[in-house]
Amino acid sequence: MRLLDSTSWQGRVSSDGWTAAEGGTYPATEPATGSALADVGHATAGQATRAAQRAGEAQRDWAATSAFERAAVLSRAATLFAENADEIAEWIVREAGSTRFKADIEVQAAVAECTEAAALATAPYGQLLHSPMPRISVERHVPAGVVTVIAPFNFPLILAIRSVAPALALGNSVLVKPDPRTAVCGGVVLARIFEEAGVPSGVLHMLPGDADVGGALIDAPQVRVVSFTGSTPAGRAIGARAAETLTRSHLELGGNxxxxxxxxxxxxxxxxxxxxxxxxxxxxxxxxxxxxxxxxxxxxxxxxxxxxxxxxxxxxxxxxxxxxxxxxxxxxxxxxxxxxxxxxxxxxxxxxxxxxxxxxxxxxxxxxxxxxxxxxxxxxxxxxxxxxxxxxxxxxxxxxxxxxxxxxxxxxxxxxxxxxxxxxxxxxxxxxxxNDQTFNDDPNAPFGGVGASGSSRVGGQRANLESFTETQWMTLRATAPQYPF
CATH class of the missing domain: 3.40.309.10 (Aldehyde Dehydrogenase; Chain A, domain 2)
Known part of the structure; x- marks a missing residue:
């Protein structure tokens, strides 16, 4: 069966399985012809809030899962992207108004991003520190918790998977809000791939919707990181909103x-x-x-x-x-x-x-x-x-x-x-x-801009480790010491 042949996803959102969209449905439209391609589920802010709560619960077990098991899931996702490349590319062509050349770039990038994320899952995640005390002192990176990924229409698959794959690999649960104009190739495809790859229920949620849905996915107390790609005005608003709850935001914005x-x-x-x-x-x-x-x-x-x-x-x-x-x-x-x-x-x-x-x-x-x-x-x-x-x-x-x-x-x-x-x-x-033009992107390289083009970096092991984890200091003593109290 083809990845998207089943009608189970049409008119639904992915949140602990394919569930009814509380905001109703709307047509996925082909820009080249204006034709409707499928029915897409439209989430509500309340549905997004409940998804964040469920993601917070599921994240604890996912983080406790062996890093090698998480790596295996990401490797299976890479294989599934490769095996379903033609079908996924067709959706990118039709829903995003792409050429086949550009759609193939996106699918190949998805394979590469999942492959890189699989390696990230088991990569070194800390270092030993010298200490003046008789103890072992460690700096380590632990999962941030729940990560919200808000992706745009232009490269809907690349600009979602670039954050989704490393966030999952590092033990986070993920809430994805694709652009409503490309919710199938930038959202449904991801949900179906990771469903087949073995991501546990509740760990990955896919919620197409409007600004109210995006706001709920930023405001939810379980969300600790927001990764947004889009326009500079929208990025400024998202960064300001995330700052109200001291939520970290990674903003990849406009350019000239x-x-x-x-x-x-x-x-x-x-x-x-x-x-x-x-x-x-x-x-x-x-x-x-x-x-x-x-x-x-x-x-x-x-x-x-x-x-x-x-x-x-x-x-x-x-x-x-x-x-x-x-x-x-x-x-x-x-x-x-x-x-x-x-x-x-x-x-x-x-x-x-x-x-x-x-x-x-x-x-x-x-x-x-x-x-x-x-x-x-x-x-x-x-x-x-x-x-x-x-x-x-x-x-x-x-x-x-x-x-x-x-x-x-x-x-x-x-x-x-x-x-x-x-x-x-x-x-x-x-x-x-x-000696090259500006349109370049490697899965193992840090990506991002300065000024009105955004803040922080996503991509490559070091940047992804910093973006989707918290840095923690841990010490270990053989026995508890006696203090002068």
Whole structure:
């Protein structure tokens, strides 16, 4: 039987089994066609609160389970993701408006994240400390408790599993709230995979819903960590709300990343990097290139090449056609993108290519001669829009790259690594890729930004251990001492 063939999950939430959704149901919609794909259960705040209580109860037994048993569960999950890759990818294509290329990246990442988490479960989790007393002194990491994971629509599987897998591996129970627009590929898939992998009942809950549900999953006293990926305004609100209960929050937020193109590059390769890093998944990527900063001596040629690449990209329904870009997720996002393009042209940006759309299918767009006042240059577009601006020297390149409230990713293209590192050292950012574009993600590497792009890191053994555990100091004596009291 296929992973999602059963109708048991339709119109339901996963909380101690598939149970009735108290908020009713709504259709999972295919952005490319507007067609309904399935019925999704909508949780309520009360249902979320009770799920948190149950997760707190189940977490104690899960934490007491052998680390090797938890590792085996994560290994089985990795195998199940691989075995069901085609079915999962099809859902990502249809529900998230993805291409098959992008959907395959997500499934492969899920396999890798679960494999890494399996290793994390049995990795060293503490260290011996010197002590002036006759005792053994230990710093160790213990499970945080209940972890809430709130995931977005754009990469719904990767951006959920990145936190879910390590949190489970380290002995936490998990509450997942997928974006309602991608609740199947970003929520139901996870619940079904871990159900089949052997996660005990009550340890993992999947609750699609609105902001009230998310609020309940932050406010619940059992929740000790919130891992959120999404927009900067939403992240600020979630961080403030979590702080009221002294709940730790890991916030992976927006970006407006720069690609710096110096004067010694292969321009064809540079334009290829620029096009991919900007237009992949129709630009709906937090680390997508938002600003192309190009040395003035190669600026015109780069703009022309980038425009040609944009014109050559096919846009359409990734489920029914072999295309490079799919639709943007919904009408609201389309209005945001088109509004920024129109405002930018009105402000003096030169439209090189694109700028049009049919329904939710927006053409990849190149805007040249941008300035700090160009709306699409200044703001995060989250759409297939490239803004290009010239610079005269390395100092100006570093200044322009750093001139943003965001600090997620930076790409630098040059044959001179000394110049590249000189720029990187002057730009506040969480990720730097020299001689590559900004869209990169490894399961064993820490991921996150600075400034308006968020706080803390998820990914890699050290960052995950710190993110999903509490640090505890423990001492051991052979016998109790006599004190002068």
């Amino acid at each position: 990343s720069a690609l710096v193109v110096l004067d010694d590059v292969d321009l064809e390769a540079a334009a290829s990097c620029g096009a991919f890093g900007n237009f992949v998944h129709s630009g709906q990527v937090c680390m997508a290139i938002g600003r192309h900063l190009v040395h003035e001596s190669v600026y015109d040629d780069y703009v022309a090449l980038l425009g040609k690449k944009a014109d050559a990209l096919t846009v359409g329904d990734g489920f029914r056609e072999d295309v490079a870009l799919g639709p943007v997720i919904d009408d609201k996002q389309l209005r945001h993108v088109t509004g920024l393009v129109e405002a930018s042209v009105a402000a003096g940006a030169r439209l090189v290519s694109g700028g049009t759309h049919e329904g939710l299918f927006h053409r990849p767009t190149v805007l040249a001669d941008c300035t700090a006042d160009t709306p699409a240059y200044r703001e995060e577009v989250f759409g297939p829009v490239a803004c290009v601006r010239p610079f005269s020297d390395v100092d100006e390149a570093a200044q322009l790259a750093a001139d943003s409230e965001f600090g997620l990713a930076l790409g630098i293209l040059t044959n001179d690594l000394a110049r590249a590192t000189a720029i990187a050292d002057r730009v506040p950012t969480g990720l730097v890729h020299i």
